[in-house]
Amino acid sequence: MSFELPNDSQFDQLALEKAVRSLNKTGVRRSPLTLERVRAWVNQFELEEEKSLAWLILRHLVYRTGPQLESSLRQALKNAATHFLMTSPNFSEANWKDLLAGKISALKVFCGPPVGEYTPPGKSGEVITRAVNRAYGVNKWYPQDARTLQDDERYLIVDDGAYTGEQLIRFLEGWRDSYLDGKVAIVVGLAHQKAVEALKHRYPEVPLFAGEILTEKNGLSHISDRWIQDKQWPYSESTPLSVYHSIYSRKGAFTTYAPDGFGSLGLMVAFEHGIPDDSLQLLWDKSASWTPLLER
Numbered sequence: 203m204s205f206e207l208p209n210d211s212q213f214d215q216l217a218l219e220k221a222v223r224s225l226n227k228t229g230v231r232r233s234p235l236t237l238e239r240v241r242a243w244v245n246q247f248e249l250e251e252e253k254s255l256a257w258l259i260l261r262h263l264v265y266r267t268g269p270q271l272e273s274s275l276r277q278a279l280k281n282a283a284t285h286f287l288m289t290s291p292n293f294s295e296a297n298w299k300d301l302l303a304g305k306i307s308a309l310k311v312f313c314g315p316p317v318g319e320y321t322p323p324g325k326s327g328e329v330i331t332r333a334v335n336r337a338y339g340v341n342k343w344y345p346q347d348a349r350t351l352q353d354d355e356r357y358l359i360v361d362d363g364a365y366t367g368e369q370l371i372r373f374l375e376g377w378r379d380s381y382l383d384g385k386v387a388i389v390v391g392l393a394h395q396k397a398v399e400a401l402k403h404r405y406p407e408v409p410l411f412a413g414e415i416l417t418e419k420n421g422l423s424h425i426s427d428r429w430i431q432d433k434q435w436p437y438s439e440s441t442p443l444s445v446y447h448s449i450y451s452r453k454g455a456f457t458t459y460a461p462d463g464f465g466s467l468g469l470m471v472a473f474e475h476g477i478p479d480d481s482l483q484l485l486w487d488k489s490a491s492w493t494p495l496l497e498r
Contacts, residue, residue: 218257231265232474234496243495247449251437255445258429259470259482264420266391267474271362272337274391274413275330279338279358282387282411286311286356289384303339312343313358313389316373327361329475330391334360349378351385359388362473364410365480366465367397371404381407392416394467394480422446422468422482449484453492456483472496 222240225231240260247256266274283298286309293301293309300306313334315327334340340358348357364370370388374381386408388401393412401410418424426443429435435442450461462468464479471478477486477496486494 215254215257218261222257222260225265230267232267234474235265235472239495242493246453246492249445251440251445252449254436255442255449258434258442259422259485262425262470263485264392264416264469264471265473268333271391271473272333275334275360275389276337277413278389278391278411279334279340282358282389282409283311285387285409285411299338304341309354309356311340311356311358312348313340313360314342314344314348316345316359316361316370316388318346318373318376326363326473326476326478327359330360330362334358334389345373345377351383355385357386359386361388361390362475363392363394363471363478363480364388364390364397364401364412365394365416365467365469365471365478367394367400367404368465370397370401374405374408381405387411392471394420394469396465396467416469416471418467420469420471422462422470425468425470446482446484453484454489456487456489456492458483458487 223237226235226237226240244253244256247253279302280298283301287293287296287298287301290309293306296306301309302311304310313331315325315331317325317327331342335342343357351357359370378386384407388408388410390410390412392414393410394416395418398410398415401408423443426441429442447461458479460466461483463481463483467480469481470485471481472485477498479486479498484492484494486496486498488494
Protein backbone atom coordinates (compact mmCIF):
# COMPACT_ATOMS: atom_id res chain seq x y z
CA MET A 203 0.00 0.00 0.00
CA SER A 204 1.24 3.49 -0.78
CA PHE A 205 -0.10 6.86 0.27
CA GLU A 206 0.02 10.23 -1.40
CA LEU A 207 2.20 12.70 0.48
CA PRO A 208 0.53 15.89 1.73
CA ASN A 209 1.63 19.07 -0.02
CA ASP A 210 3.16 20.46 3.17
CA SER A 211 5.11 17.31 4.03
CA GLN A 212 8.71 17.88 5.13
CA PHE A 213 9.62 14.23 4.49
CA ASP A 214 12.59 13.63 2.19
CA GLN A 215 13.63 9.99 2.19
CA LEU A 216 16.57 10.52 -0.13
CA ALA A 217 17.94 13.17 2.24
CA LEU A 218 17.45 10.78 5.16
CA GLU A 219 19.30 7.99 3.39
CA LYS A 220 22.11 10.36 2.46
CA ALA A 221 22.40 11.57 6.07
CA VAL A 222 22.59 8.00 7.41
CA ARG A 223 25.24 7.02 4.88
CA SER A 224 27.19 10.18 5.68
CA LEU A 225 27.33 9.22 9.37
CA ASN A 226 29.14 6.03 8.38
CA LYS A 227 31.39 7.54 5.74
CA THR A 228 32.61 10.28 8.08
CA GLY A 229 33.29 7.83 10.92
CA VAL A 230 30.60 9.14 13.27
CA ARG A 231 29.26 5.60 13.02
CA ARG A 232 31.51 2.67 12.33
CA SER A 233 31.78 -1.12 12.55
CA PRO A 234 29.82 -3.12 13.46
CA LEU A 235 27.19 -0.64 12.21
CA THR A 236 28.36 -0.80 8.61
CA LEU A 237 26.48 0.41 5.55
CA GLU A 238 26.09 -3.22 4.53
CA ARG A 239 24.29 -4.02 7.79
CA VAL A 240 22.15 -0.90 7.41
CA ARG A 241 21.04 -1.92 3.91
CA ALA A 242 20.33 -5.51 4.96
CA TRP A 243 18.22 -4.31 7.89
CA VAL A 244 16.24 -1.80 5.81
CA ASN A 245 15.55 -4.42 3.12
CA GLN A 246 13.48 -6.39 5.65
CA PHE A 247 10.95 -3.53 5.75
CA GLU A 248 8.49 -4.16 2.93
CA LEU A 249 5.89 -1.43 2.48
CA GLU A 250 6.72 2.14 1.52
CA GLU A 251 5.80 3.57 4.90
CA GLU A 252 7.82 0.80 6.61
CA LYS A 253 10.97 1.75 4.73
CA SER A 254 10.34 5.39 5.62
CA LEU A 255 10.17 4.37 9.26
CA ALA A 256 13.40 2.37 8.96
CA TRP A 257 15.33 5.38 7.67
CA LEU A 258 13.85 7.66 10.33
CA ILE A 259 14.92 5.23 13.07
CA LEU A 260 18.40 4.98 11.62
CA ARG A 261 18.72 8.76 11.37
CA HIS A 262 17.71 9.26 15.01
CA LEU A 263 19.63 6.30 16.42
CA VAL A 264 21.87 7.34 19.32
CA TYR A 265 25.02 5.41 18.40
CA ARG A 266 28.16 5.87 20.47
CA THR A 267 31.55 4.69 19.27
CA GLY A 268 34.23 3.82 21.81
CA PRO A 269 35.76 7.33 21.83
CA GLN A 270 32.32 8.98 22.01
CA LEU A 271 31.33 6.83 24.99
CA GLU A 272 34.66 7.54 26.70
CA SER A 273 33.93 11.26 26.31
CA SER A 274 30.60 10.83 28.10
CA LEU A 275 32.22 8.69 30.78
CA ARG A 276 34.89 11.33 31.35
CA GLN A 277 32.35 13.88 32.53
CA ALA A 278 30.61 11.32 34.73
CA LEU A 279 33.91 10.19 36.25
CA LYS A 280 34.97 13.77 36.89
CA ASN A 281 31.71 14.47 38.73
CA ALA A 282 31.95 11.25 40.75
CA ALA A 283 35.56 11.87 41.76
CA THR A 284 34.74 15.48 42.68
CA HIS A 285 31.85 14.21 44.80
CA PHE A 286 34.19 11.92 46.76
CA LEU A 287 36.72 14.72 47.20
CA MET A 288 34.12 17.21 48.41
CA THR A 289 32.71 14.72 50.91
CA SER A 290 36.22 14.04 52.26
CA PRO A 291 37.16 17.47 53.71
CA ASN A 292 40.90 16.83 53.80
CA PHE A 293 41.00 16.34 50.03
CA SER A 294 38.45 18.85 48.70
CA GLU A 295 41.12 20.82 46.78
CA ALA A 296 42.77 17.76 45.18
CA ASN A 297 42.70 17.04 41.45
CA TRP A 298 40.01 14.59 40.37
CA LYS A 299 42.31 12.78 37.93
CA ASP A 300 44.91 12.31 40.66
CA LEU A 301 42.28 10.68 42.84
CA LEU A 302 41.23 8.24 40.13
CA ALA A 303 44.84 7.39 39.24
CA GLY A 304 45.72 6.54 42.84
CA LYS A 305 48.05 9.50 43.34
CA ILE A 306 46.37 10.50 46.60
CA SER A 307 47.69 7.80 48.89
CA ALA A 308 45.28 8.53 51.73
CA LEU A 309 42.16 8.12 49.60
CA LYS A 310 41.76 5.18 47.23
CA VAL A 311 39.19 4.67 44.47
CA PHE A 312 38.31 1.34 42.86
CA CYS A 313 35.95 0.45 40.03
CA GLY A 314 34.07 -2.62 38.86
CA PRO A 315 30.99 -3.81 36.96
CA PRO A 316 27.53 -4.30 38.49
CA VAL A 317 27.73 -8.09 38.42
CA GLY A 318 27.96 -11.10 40.68
CA GLU A 319 30.83 -13.46 41.15
CA TYR A 320 31.13 -14.78 37.60
CA THR A 321 31.30 -12.21 34.83
CA PRO A 322 31.29 -13.11 31.13
CA PRO A 323 34.10 -11.06 29.48
CA GLY A 324 31.76 -9.47 26.91
CA LYS A 325 29.30 -7.95 29.40
CA SER A 326 29.05 -4.16 29.13
CA GLY A 327 30.14 -3.50 32.72
CA GLU A 328 33.30 -5.53 32.17
CA VAL A 329 34.03 -3.64 28.93
CA ILE A 330 33.60 -0.28 30.67
CA THR A 331 35.66 -1.34 33.69
CA ARG A 332 38.58 -2.13 31.40
CA ALA A 333 38.14 1.18 29.54
CA VAL A 334 38.08 3.21 32.78
CA ASN A 335 41.14 1.39 34.07
CA ARG A 336 43.00 1.96 30.83
CA ALA A 337 42.09 5.64 30.42
CA TYR A 338 42.29 6.86 34.03
CA GLY A 339 44.26 4.25 35.95
CA VAL A 340 41.40 3.42 38.31
CA ASN A 341 42.18 0.12 40.02
CA LYS A 342 39.84 -2.74 39.16
CA TRP A 343 38.28 -4.56 42.08
CA TYR A 344 35.36 -6.91 41.62
CA PRO A 345 32.33 -6.22 43.82
CA GLN A 346 32.41 -9.60 45.56
CA ASP A 347 35.81 -8.62 46.99
CA ALA A 348 34.70 -5.13 48.04
CA ARG A 349 31.64 -5.67 50.19
CA THR A 350 33.47 -4.07 53.12
CA LEU A 351 35.22 -0.77 52.35
CA GLN A 352 37.76 0.80 54.64
CA ASP A 353 37.55 4.45 55.74
CA ASP A 354 39.93 5.54 52.97
CA GLU A 355 38.31 3.46 50.19
CA ARG A 356 35.65 4.46 47.66
CA TYR A 357 34.00 2.35 44.98
CA LEU A 358 32.65 3.20 41.52
CA ILE A 359 30.13 0.89 39.88
CA VAL A 360 30.69 1.49 36.16
CA ASP A 361 28.66 0.58 33.08
CA ASP A 362 27.78 1.99 29.66
CA GLY A 363 24.21 2.89 30.55
CA ALA A 364 21.31 2.70 33.00
CA TYR A 365 17.77 2.82 31.63
CA THR A 366 15.11 1.37 33.94
CA GLY A 367 17.53 1.05 36.87
CA GLU A 368 16.22 -2.44 37.67
CA GLN A 369 19.51 -4.24 37.05
CA LEU A 370 21.47 -1.82 39.23
CA ILE A 371 18.89 -2.01 42.02
CA ARG A 372 19.01 -5.82 42.01
CA PHE A 373 22.79 -5.67 42.11
CA LEU A 374 22.85 -3.22 45.01
CA GLU A 375 20.33 -5.32 46.92
CA GLY A 376 22.58 -8.36 46.70
CA TRP A 377 25.95 -6.70 47.17
CA ARG A 378 26.23 -4.81 50.48
CA ASP A 379 24.01 -4.67 53.54
CA SER A 380 24.12 -0.87 53.74
CA TYR A 381 25.23 2.14 51.70
CA LEU A 382 24.82 4.75 54.40
CA ASP A 383 28.61 5.17 54.61
CA GLY A 384 28.54 7.11 51.29
CA LYS A 385 31.46 5.17 49.85
CA VAL A 386 29.73 3.96 46.67
CA ALA A 387 28.71 5.80 43.50
CA ILE A 388 27.48 4.75 40.06
CA VAL A 389 29.09 6.02 36.84
CA VAL A 390 27.53 5.47 33.39
CA GLY A 391 27.87 7.02 29.97
CA LEU A 392 24.10 7.32 29.40
CA ALA A 393 21.25 7.24 31.90
CA HIS A 394 17.51 7.41 31.39
CA GLN A 395 15.55 9.64 33.72
CA LYS A 396 13.55 6.57 34.78
CA ALA A 397 16.73 4.93 36.13
CA VAL A 398 17.81 8.15 37.84
CA GLU A 399 14.48 8.40 39.66
CA ALA A 400 14.27 4.70 40.53
CA LEU A 401 17.75 4.64 42.04
CA LYS A 402 17.23 7.89 43.91
CA HIS A 403 14.05 6.47 45.44
CA ARG A 404 15.52 3.08 46.40
CA TYR A 405 19.10 4.09 47.22
CA PRO A 406 19.29 7.86 47.80
CA GLU A 407 22.70 7.42 49.45
CA VAL A 408 24.22 6.04 46.20
CA PRO A 409 24.61 8.92 43.70
CA LEU A 410 24.44 8.22 39.98
CA PHE A 411 26.66 10.22 37.62
CA ALA A 412 25.99 10.13 33.87
CA GLY A 413 27.57 11.85 30.90
CA GLU A 414 24.24 12.06 29.05
CA ILE A 415 20.64 11.95 30.29
CA LEU A 416 17.80 10.46 28.22
CA THR A 417 14.11 11.12 28.90
CA GLU A 418 10.76 9.88 27.63
CA LYS A 419 11.32 12.27 24.71
CA ASN A 420 13.94 9.79 23.44
CA GLY A 421 11.36 6.99 23.21
CA LEU A 422 9.61 6.00 19.99
CA SER A 423 6.16 6.88 21.33
CA HIS A 424 7.12 10.53 21.88
CA ILE A 425 9.32 10.73 18.78
CA SER A 426 6.49 9.28 16.68
CA ASP A 427 4.26 12.17 17.72
CA ARG A 428 7.05 14.66 17.03
CA TRP A 429 7.68 13.28 13.53
CA ILE A 430 3.99 13.75 12.77
CA GLN A 431 3.86 17.28 14.21
CA ASP A 432 7.03 18.30 12.35
CA LYS A 433 5.64 16.79 9.14
CA GLN A 434 8.59 14.40 8.91
CA TRP A 435 6.04 11.56 8.73
CA PRO A 436 4.18 11.83 5.42
CA TYR A 437 1.40 9.24 5.86
CA SER A 438 -1.90 10.45 7.28
CA GLU A 439 -3.41 6.94 7.49
CA SER A 440 -0.80 5.64 9.94
CA THR A 441 1.68 6.70 12.59
CA PRO A 442 5.32 5.64 12.96
CA LEU A 443 4.39 3.83 16.18
CA SER A 444 1.53 1.88 14.58
CA VAL A 445 3.70 0.92 11.61
CA TYR A 446 6.46 -0.25 13.93
CA HIS A 447 4.07 -2.48 15.90
CA SER A 448 2.60 -3.85 12.70
CA ILE A 449 6.06 -4.91 11.48
CA TYR A 450 6.85 -6.41 14.86
CA SER A 451 3.68 -8.50 14.82
CA ARG A 452 4.26 -9.71 11.27
CA LYS A 453 7.94 -10.57 11.71
CA GLY A 454 7.62 -12.39 15.08
CA ALA A 455 7.77 -14.46 17.12
CA PHE A 456 10.74 -12.84 18.84
CA THR A 457 12.61 -14.32 21.76
CA THR A 458 12.03 -11.91 24.64
CA TYR A 459 10.30 -8.85 26.12
CA ALA A 460 7.97 -6.55 24.22
CA PRO A 461 8.28 -4.67 20.92
CA ASP A 462 9.50 -1.49 22.63
CA GLY A 463 12.30 -3.31 24.47
CA PHE A 464 12.88 -3.99 28.14
CA GLY A 465 10.87 -1.60 30.30
CA SER A 466 8.90 -0.47 27.21
CA LEU A 467 11.11 2.62 26.94
CA GLY A 468 11.20 2.45 23.14
CA LEU A 469 14.78 3.71 22.98
CA MET A 470 16.98 3.89 19.91
CA VAL A 471 20.38 3.53 21.59
CA ALA A 472 23.41 1.46 20.61
CA PHE A 473 27.13 1.31 21.24
CA GLU A 474 30.09 0.13 19.23
CA HIS A 475 30.47 -2.78 21.67
CA GLY A 476 26.79 -3.77 21.76
CA ILE A 477 23.18 -2.70 22.18
CA PRO A 478 21.01 -2.63 25.32
CA ASP A 479 17.79 -4.64 25.39
CA ASP A 480 16.04 -1.43 26.46
CA SER A 481 16.23 -0.37 22.79
CA LEU A 482 13.56 -1.17 20.22
CA GLN A 483 13.42 -4.91 19.81
CA LEU A 484 13.67 -4.78 16.01
CA LEU A 485 17.12 -3.28 16.45
CA TRP A 486 18.60 -6.23 18.39
CA ASP A 487 16.32 -9.27 18.51
CA LYS A 488 15.84 -12.00 15.92
CA SER A 489 13.12 -14.32 14.70
CA ALA A 490 12.75 -16.83 11.90
CA SER A 491 12.04 -13.94 9.53
CA TRP A 492 14.02 -11.10 11.11
CA THR A 493 17.73 -10.28 11.41
CA PRO A 494 18.64 -7.49 13.85
CA LEU A 495 20.63 -4.41 12.99
CA LEU A 496 23.09 -5.16 15.80
CA GLU A 497 23.82 -8.23 17.89
CA ARG A 498 23.60 -8.28 21.67
